[in-house]
Amino acid sequence: MKKESIAIDMDGVMADVETHFLNWYNKEYQDKLTHEDLKGKTEAKAFPVKGIIRKYANTPGFFGTVPVMDGAVEAVKKLQEKYDVYVVSAAMEFPKSLIEKRNWLQNHFPFIDWRNIVLCGNKHIIKTHYMIDDHPKNLDPFKGETLLYEAFHNLKVKNHSRAKNWDDVLHFFEID
Numbered sequence: 001m002k003k004e005s006i007a008i009d010m011d012g013v014m015a016d017v018e019t020h021f022l023n024w025y026n027k028e029y030q031d032k033l034t035h036e037d038l039k040g041k042t043e044a045k046a047f048p049v050k051g052i053i054r055k056y057a058n059t060p061g062f063f064g065t066v067p068v069m070d071g072a073v074e075a076v077k078k079l080q081e082k083y084d085v086y087v088v089s090a091a092m093e094f095p096k097s098l099i100e101k102r103n104w105l106q107n108h109f110p111f112i113d114w115r116n117i118v119l120c121g122n123k124h125i126i127k128t129h130y131m132i133d134d135h136p137k138n139l140d141p142f143k144g145e146t147l148l149y150e151a152f153h154n155l156k157v158k159n160h161s162r163a164k165n166w167d168d169v170l171h172f173f174e175i176d
Contacts, residue, residue, distance in 0.1 A: 003084045005128035006173075007118075008076065010089040010101060012134035013149040014109070015066040021047070024056050038152035046152060057094045064100035068108050071166030076109060078175050086128060087112060090138070092121035132169060136160065147172055 011017045022033055025047055038046045043053055056062050079085050087105060091097050098119055105112060118126070123138040132147045133139050136157050139146040147169065148160035163169045170176070 003082065004130070005084040005086060006079060006130040006132065007086045007088040007123070007126045007128040008079075009123075009131075009133040009135070009138065009149070010087055010091075010105070011063075011066070012151045013132055014069055014072045014076070014087065015063075015104065016069045017066055018152060020062070020066045021053055021056060024062070025049070025052060035152065040155050041152060043153050058096060060096060061100070063094070063097040064104055066104065069166065073108060075166040075170050077111060078170060079173060080111070082173070082175065083130075084116070084128075085112065086116045086118055086126075088118045088120065088123055088126055088131075090121060090123055091119040130173075132163070 008014060018035065018038065022035065022038070025031060026033055029049070031048075033047070044050075047053065076085060087109070089101055091101050101119060102117065105117060123131070123133070124141050126142065127144075129144045130147065131139060131142045131144060132149055134149045134151040134154060136148065136154060136159070139148060139160050146160045148154060148157060148162045149169070150162055150164045161172060163172060
């Protein structure tokens with residue numbers, strides 16, 4: 001019997017880019033911004049310096065050094081037992097990130113086959129049964145079942161099932 005499939009976003013779901021942006025910003029500007037300071041703000045307005053997220057995302061070395069989201073490695077392994085898991089990232093927005101993202105996955109998720117990694121420009125082409133993402137713009141047009149991974153920029157979104165962490169993801173898929 002063929003397994004159902006899940007598309008999992010990288011940034012903000014598997015990779016803790018929120019913490020990484022905060023660390024880079026606080027180091028560069030000797031500031032003490034916290035996760036709490038970002039809550040409910042859009043990405044464009046989260047940081048006092050306009051365009052800083054794009055600047056960091058376009059900086060060589062940024063994506064290669066992002067910390068792994070707590071619980072992600074173990075949860076993805078468990079999901080793979082029951083589902084075909086694909087990592088899907090709209091990486092073409094930041095073309096310098098392609099090799100870094102691939103290497104990051106190889107370092108932290110070596111059990112994900114290269115054929116199950118989709119680095120694309122637009123996630124609307126993805127036809128899995130489920131999609132886990134932190135951006136509603138990727139989930140809204142998706143035809144399968146959606147799971148919004150909570151992030152500072154999506155707290156007001158109400159039209160998708162929601163996961164606050166990887167334990168919530170496993171609970172959603174009824175996996176212990």
